[in-house]
Amino acid sequence: MRQTELHLTEEDRAVLDDICSKGQHRAREVRRAHVLSCLDRGVPESQIMAVLGIGRTTVWRTRLAYLQGGIDLAVFDLKRSGRPRRYNSDDEARVVALACSTPPAGRKSWTLGELQRVARQEPGLAGMGRETVRRMLRKTISNPGAG
Template sequence: MSRRVRVVLSDGDRRFLESMVRRGEHKARAIARARVLLALDESDGSRVPSRAEAARRCLVSEQTVSRVADKWEATRDAAATVSRKERSSPPREPKVTGDVEVRIIAMACSTPPEGRARWTLRLLERHVKLDDGRPDLDHSTIGVVLKGGGVVGSGENV
């Protein structure tokens, strides 16, 4: 087990965490972390439970208690301790970039192929696959792109 970390919450932090737990509008993990911080709080002078006891009382593992205590020690901020770390970038790059989106919208607004009265999503899907330099996109993805671009439902060629 890691060393003991003293958790002393300010009145504002304590009120924030108590309202977070009481209202239950946050994610379950954030509420569990808030309960752990409240259990480890030494500001009121009461006996602080051991990590094992705090884990049992808060229905989390001892490792969770240790991680919450360590994060509190690093940040000294209740909101930062209970919230999830924001990602700086998505886990993978999106298939539809601005350039691809513009090309799809331009294709959908153009005249449909000979023998067709209008573009369908599946027809657009086939033409996107034939065009070099564009990723293979599913017809549902193309529909989302067109809906986001304001093309679907306009009554024009689509």
């Protein structure tokens, strides 16, 4: 298969050499830097794949990312937003306030199960689980059982 030629600038070569020579980068970043460096020197894809232990699509994607966006896009991973928070700080404050309130009749202190049951009755907290309540309370320094 015919390779697309890749020509790096002197500045990009220097950046890639720094990435490959210093132990301050993730393994996948170093591997991508090696791919670009090898492509720049005209090393065949099959040899790159054999030496680095990667697939053809990794070589293709790394080359394409460099051509589209340079070193930053080709070597480094983009930041990911992650899953949005389900409950905001107001919801957490409501759960903490509930935990600091007077426990149910016949109880000396709140249990996580009781907090979950009561929190689920609040508007907007219907799907809250026991572990979520525990994590919210862990963030606070308060000890609702002490008193």
